[in-house]
Amino acid sequence: MSNTIVPRESEMSLAELRGDCARMAPHWVVPAKTAAKPVEPSRINGVTVPPSSARMIDAMSDYGD
Template sequence: MTNLELYAPAPSPVEGDLAALLGDCARMTPHWAAPERVVSLPVPPSLIHGVTVPEGSARLLDAMAVYGY
């Protein structure tokens, strides 16, 4: 006996396409207000508390070239 149904049927096409999605995004852009510039000030280390990092994670980040300068 042979099972001819090896794969699930392809999903039905979604309404619209990439062009429709881009059009929707373009129409929504005026509703997404963003500040001109966000200024974030450095936080003194004395205000940072309650954060713990597992030793293994700290060693891993320290060994990574991007983080372990």
């Protein structure tokens, strides 16, 4: 005889799971959003842009002309 334990299906319904989540939500801490600070161009190094991509971006008015 084998003593294998067969896992059974969860008896929790989707509605019960959603209810549990709704009850837990007030306990979850949401960190305050912080705006990303701009990076000085002098700190950006090691980035290589192919000339064809640079020309494409340069031609797009959204990125300045």
